[in-house]
Amino acid sequence: MSEILEKIAYCVEFGKINQQSPYPPDMKGQLGADELTKEALDTGLAPEDILKKGLVIGMERIGIKFRENKVFVPQVLMSAKAMSTAIEHLKPFFQSGDVKRSGIFIIGTVAGDLHDIGKNLVSMMVEGNGWEVVDLGTDVSADKFVNAIKDNPGSHVGLSALLTTTMINMEHILKEVKAASPETRVLIGGAPVSEDFKNKIGADFYSPDPQGAVEYLNSLVA
Amino acid sequence: MGKIKEALQKGKILVSDGAWGTFLQAKGLKAGECPELWNLEHPEEVFNIARSYIDAGSNMVETNSFGGSSIKLAHYGLEDKAYELNKAAASISRKAAGSDHYVLGSIGPTGKILMMGEITEEALFESFSEQARGLEDGKADAIIIETMSDIAEARTAIKAARSSTDLEVICTMTFEKTKTGEFRTMMGFSPSDMVQQLKTEKIDIIGANCGNGFEDMIGIVREIRKADPDIPILVHANAGIPVYKDGQTVFPETPEQMSSYVHNIIDAGANIIGGCCGTTPAHISKLKEMIKK
Numbered sequence: 001m002s003e004i005l006e007k008i009a010y011c012v013e014f015g016k017i018n019q020q021s022p023y024p025p026d027m028k029g030q031l032g033a034d035e036l037t038k039e040a041l042d043t044g045l046a047p048e049d050i051l052k053k054g055l056v057i058g059m060e061r062i063g064i065k066f067r068e069n070k071v072f073v074p075q076v077l078m079s080a081k082a083m084s085t086a087i088e089h090l091k092p093f094f095q096s097g098d099v100k101r102s103g104i105f106i107i108g109t110v111a112g113d114l115h116d117i118g119k120n121l122v123s124m125m126v127e128g129n130g131w132e133v134v135d136l137g138t139d140v141s142a143d144k145f146v147n148a149i150k151d152n153p154g155s156h157v158g159l160s161a162l163l164t165t166t167m168i169n170m171e172h173i174l175k176e177v178k179a180a181s182p183e184t185r186v187l188i189g190g191a192p193v194s195e196d197f198k199n200k201i202g203a204d205f206y207s208p209d210p211q212g213a214v215e216y217l218n219s220l221v222a
Numbered sequence: 223m224g225k226i227k228e229a230l231q232k233g234k235i236l237v238s239d240g241a242w243g244t245f246l247q248a249k250g251l252k253a254g255e256c257p258e259l260w261n262l263e264h265p266e267e268v269f270n271i272a273r274s275y276i277d278a279g280s281n282m283v284e285t286n287s288f289g290g291s292s293i294k295l296a297h298y299g300l301e302d303k304a305y306e307l308n309k310a311a312a313s314i315s316r317k318a319a320g321s322d323h324y325v326l327g328s329i330g331p332t333g334k335i336l337m338m339g340e341i342t343e344e345a346l347f348e349s350f351s352e353q354a355r356g357l358e359d360g361k362a363d364a365i366i367i368e369t370m371s372d373i374a375e376a377r378t379a380i381k382a383a384r385s386s387t388d389l390e391v392i393c394t395m396t397f398e399k400t401k402t403g404e405f406r407t408m409m410g411f412s413p414s415d416m417v418q419q420l421k422t423e424k425i426d427i428i429g430a431n432c433g434n435g436f437e438d439m440i441g442i443v444r445e446i447r448k449a450d451p452d453i454p455i456l457v458h459a460n461a462g463i464p465v466y467k468d469g470q471t472v473f474p475e476t477p478e479q480m481s482s483y484v485h486n487i488i489d490a491g492a493n494i495i496g497g498c499c500g501t502t503p504a505h506i507s508k509l510k511e512m513i514k515k
Contacts (some may be wrong), residue, residue, distance in 0.1 A: 036308045069400035069401045069402065069406070072406060072408065072409055072410025073371075073409050076410055077335065077337070079496050081338070096447070111253070112252070112254035113253065113254070114333075116333070117335070131227065139254060144437065164244070164473075165244075166253045166254075167466075167471060168254065168469065168470065168471060171469075192464045192471060194465075194466070196465070200495070
C-alpha cells in the first residue's frame with residue numbers, strides 16, 4: 001500500500017479530521033484525513049483506491065477495536081467524522097460513476113423510537129466501508145422503509161431500536177419489507193435486541209456491534 | 223424531614239423506588255408518545271405509580287420527568303412546556319410522597335453529544351437549569367441526574383442543578399460490562415472515572431442505574447466505594463436483562479431472585495437501593511423486607 005493511503009487509514013483510525021483539529025492530542029498540527037485525501041487525489045491516485053485502501057481500512061480497524069471494547073463511542077465518532085470529511089472529496093467520483101460503491105444500505109430507527117446514537121454509528125461505519133447509505137432518521141414507519149427500498153432497488157435494510165417497547169415494532173416492519181421485497185436483507189440491532197430476538201422474528205442478521213453489520217453486508221457482495 | 227444525606231449519615235440504608243418507564247407502558251403509554259405529557263393529561267395514573275412505590279415501602283420516589291428537558295421535549299414540539307411539565311411531575315410525586323418521604327426530581331440525558339458539536343454546553347446548561355427549577359418549584363427534595371454516559375453532559379447537568387436550585391444533587395451513570403469484564407459507560411467512562419471527575423462538582427450522592435441487573439451492580443458499587451470511601455452511593459438496577467417472549471419484551475428477574483443480591487450490594491457499599499427498568503412495587507416491597515432484616 002502506498003504511504004499516503006496508509007496515512008489516510010491511520011488518520012481515520014485515530015480520528016484525525018484535519019490539520020486544525022486538536023484531536024487526537026498526539027497528532028496536533030499534523031495533516032488530517034481531509035488534507036491527505038485531497039493530496040492523494042492531486043497526485044493522481046485513483047479515487048477508488050483512496051476509498052478502499054485508505055478510508056475503508058481505517059474504518060475497519062476502528063470497527064474491530066470498538067467490537068473488542070478497546071475504544072468507545074467517542075473514538076468511533078471522531079473516526080467517522082474524519083472519514084466523512086475525507087469522503088466529501090470523493091463525492092464527485094461517486095456521482096460520475098468513477099467509483100463504484102459496494103451497494104445501498106437503508107437505515108432508520110423504528111417507529112415510536114427517537115434514539116439515534118446507535119443508528120448513526122452503524123450508518124457512519126457502513127458508509128465508511130464503501131457503501132452508499134440512505135438514512136431515514138428516527139421514528140420510521142414500515143411504509144417509509146418500503147418506499148425507500150422501491151426508490152433504491154437492490155438495497156438492504158437496517159432497523160435500530162433502543163427501547164424494549166419499540167423493538168417489538170421491528171417484527172411488523174420486517175414483515176412489510178419482506179412482503180414488498182422478499183430479496184431485501186433485513187439487519188437489526190440496538191441495546192435490547194439479541195440473536196434470540198432475531199431468530200424469533202425471522203430477521204436476516206443481528207450484530208451487537210456495527211462492525212458485524214459491515215462484515216455481513218460485505219459478505220452479500222463478495 | 224431533613225436532607226437525604228443526613229439520614230444516611232445515621233447509618234440507615236434507604237429504599238428508593240422502581241421503574242417508571244416500563245410502568246407507564248404497562249399503564250398504556252404508547253411507543254412514540256411523550257411520557258412527560260402524562261403529568262398534565264393523566265396525572266392520576268402518574269400519581270398511582272408514585273403512590274404504589276410509597277405503599278410498597280420506598281423511602282423516596284422519583285418524578286415522571288426523565289425526558290423533561292426542553293431539548294428532549296422538542297421531539298414532540300413541547301419544548302415550551304418544559305417548566306410546566308417538570309413542575310407538574312414533582313407536584314404529583316410530592317402528593318404521593320407526603321411530607322415523610324423524599325421526592326427525587328429525575329433528569330435524563332438529552333441524546334445530544336457535546337463533543338460532536340450537536341449542542342453547546344451553554345444550551346445544555348440552560349435546558350437542565352429550566353428543568354431543575356420546575357422540579358424544585360413542584361417541591362422535589364433532590365435532583366437525580368440519571369442514565370448518563372458522558373461525564374461532560376453529567377457535569378453540565380450537575381452545575382445547572384447546583385446553580386439554579388437549593389436541592390441535594392444525585393448523579394448516576396449507566397455502565398455496561400466490557401468483554402474484559404470491566405464496567406464502562408457507552409462513552410467509555412468507568413465508575414472510578416465518574417467518581418474522580420465528578421467529585422469536584424460536590425455532588426451529594428453518586429451511583430449507577432439501568433443497564434444491569436442487581437448482580438452486576440455489586441461490582442460497580444465496589445469500584446465506586448474503592449474510589450471514594452465516604453460518598454453515599456445510590457443504585458437503581460434493572461430486573462435482569464430483557465428477554466423477548468410471546469410478542470413482548472420482559473425483564474425476567476423476580477423479586478425473590480433480585481433479593482438474593484441485596485446484602486451483597488449493601489456489603490459492597492451501597493446506601494440507597496432501588497430499581498430501574500422492569501422492577502415493580504413487588505420488587506421494592508421485597509427489597510424493603512430484606513433491608514429490614
